[in-house]
Amino acid sequence: xxxxxxxxxxxxxxxxxLKGISMEVPSGKIVALLGANGAGKTTxxxxxxxxxxxxxxxxxxxxxxxENTAISDxxxxxxxxxxxxQVPEARRIFADLTVEENLLIGSYSLQDRSKFRQxxxxxxxxxxxxxxxxxxxAGYLSGGEQQMLAIARALVAxxxxxxxDEPSLxxxxxxxxxxxxxxxxxxxxxxxxxxxxxxxxxxxLSIAHxxxxxxxxxxxxxxxxxxxxxxxxxxxxYLGLTExxxxxxxxxxxxxxxRKRWLS
Amino acid sequence: MEKAMEIIINGLSTGAIYALLALxxxxxxxxxxxxxxxxxxxxxxxxxxxxxxxxxxxxxxxxAFLIAIILxxxxxxxxxxxxxxxxxxxxxxxxxxxxxxxxxxxTSGAGLxxxxxxxxxxxxxxxxxxxxxxxxxxxxxxxxxxISILLFIVFVLFFNRSLxxxxxxxxxxxxxxxxxxxxxxxxxxMLAWAIGSAVAVVAGIFLADQSFVxxxxxxxxxxxxxxxxxxxxxSIKGAIVGGAIIGLVEGFAANYLSGMVVGGxxxxxxKDVTAFSIMILVLMIKPHGIFGKEKVERV
Numbered sequence: 219x220x221x222x223x224x225x226x227x228x229x230x231x232x233x234x235x236l237k238g239i240s241m242e243v244p245s246g247k248i249v250a251l252l253g254a255n256g257a258g259k260t261t262x263x264x265x266x267x268x269x270x271x272x273x274x275x276x277x278x279x280x281x282x283x284x285e286n287t288a289i290s291d292x293x294x295x296x297x298x299x300x301x302x303x304q305v306p307e308a309r310r311i312f313a314d315l316t317v318e319e320n321l322l323i324g325s326y327s328l329q330d331r332s333k334f335r336q337x338x339x340x341x342x343x344x345x346x347x348x349x350x351x352x353x354x355x356a357g358y359l360s361g362g363e364q365q366m367l368a369i370a371r372a373l374v375a376x377x378x379x380x381x382x383d384e385p386s387l388x389x390x391x392x393x394x395x396x397x398x399x400x401x402x403x404x405x406x407x408x409x410x411x412x413x414x415x416x417x418x419x420x421x422x423l424s425i426a427h428x429x430x431x432x433x434x435x436x437x438x439x440x441x442x443x444x445x446x447x448x449x450x451x452x453x454x455x456y457l458g459l460t461e462x463x464x465x466x467x468x469x470x471x472x473x474x475x476x477r478k479r480w481l482s
Numbered sequence: 483m484e485k486a487m488e489i490i491i492n493g494l495s496t497g498a499i500y501a502l503l504a505l506x507x508x509x510x511x512x513x514x515x516x517x518x519x520x521x522x523x524x525x526x527x528x529x530x531x532x533x534x535x536x537x538x539x540x541x542x543x544x545x546a547f548l549i550a551i552i553l554x555x556x557x558x559x560x561x562x563x564x565x566x567x568x569x570x571x572x573x574x575x576x577x578x579x580x581x582x583x584x585x586x587x588x589t590s591g592a593g594l595x596x597x598x599x600x601x602x603x604x605x606x607x608x609x610x611x612x613x614x615x616x617x618x619x620x621x622x623x624x625x626x627x628x629i630s631i632l633l634f635i636v637f638v639l640f641f642n643r644s645l646x647x648x649x650x651x652x653x654x655x656x657x658x659x660x661x662x663x664x665x666x667x668x669x670x671x672m673l674a675w676a677i678g679s680a681v682a683v684v685a686g687i688f689l690a691d692q693s694f695v696x697x698x699x700x701x702x703x704x705x706x707x708x709x710x711x712x713x714x715x716x717s718i719k720g721a722i723v724g725g726a727i728i729g730l731v732e733g734f735a736a737n738y739l740s741g742m743v744v745g746g747x748x749x750x751x752x753k754d755v756t757a758f759s760i761m762i763l764v765l766m767i768k769p770h771g772i773f774g775k776e777k778v779e780r781v
Contacts, residue, residue, distance in 0.1 A: 269662075272571070272658060293666075295661060295666045298662070303664075304662045310656060312651075312652045315651060315652060319648045319651075323652045323660070323663050326645065326649055326663050326665050327663070375663075
C-alpha cells in the first residue's frame with residue numbers, strides 16, 4: 219500500500235536526516251517504526267505527508283509510492299485526499315475550537331458530505347468520552363483526551379492509512395495502554411492500515427504486525443513483531459530486558475552494555 | 483432625548499462602517515497573520531468601483547453595488563496571489579511594510595484612474611428621510627445599519643457552522659496542522675483576503691453615501707483599526723462591538739464635547755481624536771481588547 223524505496227532526505231540542503239530507508243506498509247496491517255530521538259522517525263513521516271517547504275526538507279533520492287502512485291512531489295492536502303491522514307506529534311489539536319469543530323475540520327477531505335454524520339458517530343463510538351465533551355473547547359481537555367481527539371480527527375476522514383506520530387507522548391502508562399487498545403480495535407474493525415512511530419517499543423510491538431528499527435537515518439533491523447521481540451539486541455536496547463527475560467535492574471552499577479550487532 | 487436618539491442612530495451607522503472595516507482587518511489578521519494597513523485604501527477603491535458603475539456607466543445602484551463587491555473580492559485575491567503568497571513565513575515586519583507600500587500604490591493608482599476630485603454616488607436612499615419617534619433621520623443610515631447587521635449574522639453563522647468557516651478558524655490557529663487535515667492553506671489565505679476586501683468595499687460604498695467619493699476617505703481605515711484593537715485583533719465579535727462603540731463615542735463626542743469650554747480651555751473639534759484616544763487607552767489598559775485572547779506562551 220505504502221512503499222518507501224531508498225528514501226534520502228536532506229534538511230536545509232545540508233543535514234542528511236534519512237540515508238536511504240526502504241519500508242512498506244501493507245494494507246490493513248499495523249507497522250511500527252521504532253527508534254530513539256533523532257533517528258529520523260518524524261522526518262520519514264513528514265516526507266510521507268508531503269510537508270517539505272515549511273520545514274525546509276527536500277527529498278534527494280528514492281521514492282514514496284501510495285497504491286502505486288508516486289506521492290513524493292505532492293502537496294500535503296493532495297496526499298490527504300488520497301487517504302493518508304497523519305496524527306501529528308504532540309497532538310496539535312485546535313485548542314480554540316470545540317471538540318465537534320475539530321472533528322468537522324478533520325472531515326475536510328470527505329468529498330461526500332452526507333457521510334460526515336455517520337463518520338462522526340463511528341468516531342464517538344470508539345471514543346465515548348469525546349461525545350460527552352463535544353461542545354467543549356479542545357484546549358480544556360486532558361492530555362489523554364486530546365490524544366484521543368487527535369486520533370478521532372484523523373479517523374473521521376475515513377483514511378486508508380493512518381500515520382501516528384508518537385501517540386504515547388507525555389501520557390500515563392494506563393492511558394497509553396487504553397489508547398493503543400483503541401488503535402488496535404480501529405485497525406481490526408475498519409481495516410485501516412497504520413504506521414505507528416514510537417519510542418515506546420514495548421507498547422508499539424504489542425499491537426504491530428511488523429516493525430522497523432531506525433537508527434541515525436538508516437533502517438538497522440526489520441521483521442515481524444514476534445521475531446523482533448525475540449531478538450537479543452531489541453530486547454536489550456529497546457525493551458530493557460536481560461537475556462533471561464526479567465527487567466534489567468539498575469542496581470547492578472557496573473553493567474556491561476552488549477555491543478549492538480548492527481552497524482549504525 | 484430626541485437629539486440623543488439622532489446621535490445614536492447616526493453613530494451606529496458610522497460605527498457599522500468601522501465595524502465592517504475592522505471585520506476585514508480581523509479576518510485577514512486572523513487567517514494570515516498580516517496586519518493590513520491597506521484596508522482603508524481597499525474601502526476607497528470600493529467606493530470608486532461603485533461610482534464607476536452607478537454614476538459613470540449608469541447601471542442600477544444594486545447592480546453596481548454587487549459588481550463592486552465582486553471586483554473588491556477579486557482585488558483582494560489578486561493582492562494575496564501577487565504579494566503575500568510569497569511572504570508566508572517572513573517576519574511580520576516585512577509583511578506590514580508591504581501593506582503600507584500597497585496602500586500608497588492603491589491610492590496613486592486610484593488617483594491616476596479616477597482623478598483627485600470629489601464625486602458622489604446617487605443611491606436610491608440618498609437624501610430621503612424617515613421619521614422615527616419625532617426624529618428625522620436619513621434613510622441611508624438605516625440601510626447601512628440594516629445591511630451591516632445582516633452581514634454580521636451571515637459571518638457569525640459562516641464561521642461557526644460551515645465547514646469552510648471552521649476550517650478558516652482552524653487554519654488561523656495552526657496552519658501546519660490544518661494542512662495535515664487536507665486543507666489547502668493557500669486557498670484559505672486567498673479566501674480570507676477576498677472576503678476581507680469585499681467587506682471593505684461594502685464599507686466604502688456606505689461611507690460614500692454618508693460623505694463623498696474621494697481619495698482621502700481611505701483614512702477611515704486607521705480609525706477602523708482602533709475599532710479592531712478595542713474589540714480584540716483576533717475576534718470577529720470584537721470587531722463588530724468595537725466598531726459600534728467607536729462610532730457611538732465619536733458621535734457623542736462630536737455633539738457634546740466639541741467646542742466645550744472647561745476652565746478656560748477650549749475644546750476644538752474632538753471628533754477625529756476620540757477613536758485614537760480610545761485606541762491608546764485600550765493599548766495601555768487592556769492590550770488584547772475586549773474579546774481578544776491573551777496568548778500565554780510556554781517556554
